[in-house]
Amino acid sequence: LIWVKSSRVAAWQLPELEQSSLSQGHAHMKERLANSVVGYLMIPLCLLGLLLASRAVDAEMELFGFSLAAFSFLFGFSVIKGSYDREDAVRAKVQQEDGHE
């Protein structure tokens, strides 16, 4: 929220308080990047799970492979959903604050 609002003006125009808000904005950006990396990590994990399941020589590895694929798929989906949910929440808050102003 702070990052979205503060990014509308140049950094040098911001008062001291908003300068620190800008650094918080960078922190939010870093967090989004980290979340993306974790989300992309799910792709190779899901493929690995499918590979293990397809070539498994015993029931345990077959179960593990399918479970890993399902886990990675569901977790990746939750990362994507969480990302949109957070953006929606920020957008709603900004609109609410703009309404008050």
Added chain:
Amino acid sequence: MSDLAHAAQGAPLPRIDYNEDVVRKFIIAAMFWAVVAFAVGCYLAAELCWPSFNLGFEFTNFGRLRPVHTSAAIFAFGGSMLFGTSFYVVQRTCHARLFGGKALADFIFWGFQFFIVMAALSYVMGFSEGREYAEPEWHLDLWLTMLWVLYAVIFIGTLMKRQEPHIYVANWFYLAFILTVAVLHLGNNLSVPVSFFGAKSYSAFSGTQDAMVQWWYGHNAVGFFLTAGFLGMMYYFIPKAANRPVYSYRLSIFHFWSLIFLYIWAGPHHLHYTALPDWTQDLGMAFSVMLWMPSWGGMINGLMTLSGAWDKLRTDPGLRFSVTAVGFYGMSTFEGPVMSIRDVNSLSHYTDWGIGHVHSGVLGWVSFISFGAMYYIVPVLWKRAGMYSVKMMAWHFWVATLGIVFYITSMWAAGIMEGLMWRAYDTNGFLQYSFVEAVVAVHPFMIIRLAGGLCFLSGALLMAYNMFMTIRGPRSAASSLPQAALMAGE
């Protein structure tokens, strides 16, 4: 500007958006797994009393369910508590949000739960490396390694971006737990899979070396997973709940370094009277006896933190859990070195005394310090004025304490009796008792042990209900949060 600088200028601390969501998840998971672990334990205790409880299925026999019980208690319950509280403590004491973002912390949580479920399923399906407290096969070991590295990245990353100049002692204990368990896990689980697409693997070690590596791991799993990590919990939550500073910060540092240095050498005491060289057994015994020093130093530090606040034990059952846990810590860390002395070990080894000793540590120390922390942290995390029912907390305390007393006294009696029966000779030099006579003799104690376990399980169920009702209850105003939480800006 650091928090100290803010405080010096009288300025309010900057608000940090802590990642409490992952802590909440771990606390709920810990409660769930605690009930599972205790329930499976009771079932196994019933199997030992009446073997017909094996039911004739391979997946319900003692051999397959036993690692489910130990893994659920140590790794699922204990591990979830350690993950959750370490994430809580490192954020609060460093005044920084968890490093790595929400998705990474969530991945640690869900990945760890995935590991627990997969490990439990593999045990009941009959797949095991056959290594004490390290039963999962190679593919699950690799999964846990990945999670552990990411966990270390989050924890160390948060320490590195801290806003406080000092690293609080609880974080030192958590850090030692994370780093040492990583080394232990990698060393102990070196194995060769039969096939990349098969679950079965064989240890890279053999014979005595394999036994040595296994008990180097096994004893230090107790030392660093079940002791160092939970000491981190003690050093944060007892001062918080008592609203008093740590009795001696210098003693806590001494406690830390001496524990870290000594514990790692003590493993060979599990292999007395084996093919392991005598000098190695002696080394393990000597270091075990030396462990009295840090263990009791830590216990005294924990107990003396209550100086001037002992009256709180009457009104705060959560703090009562924590303080009793420290008492059990002192007791079981006294008993352990005694049992490591070779002559005592000749009586106690392979008997139920060992089972009693382990449970006085896990029920009395690990579970009680966890319950104390949970009773403190749940109202703080869910912004409630307190737990739903203090009376229920008190009932939990007394039922669980009674359960531990039943458990450990019956196992002492059974163990010493077994040891004496096994070594008894008649005048002609023949064994006086057959093995089955010793089994029959301990039967009443097995039933008392089951009663103790059921008491402990009942207490955990009370706690789960109390926690559920607390979370379901109304949010409180900030002014009604625990005083210590308010002081910390929580």
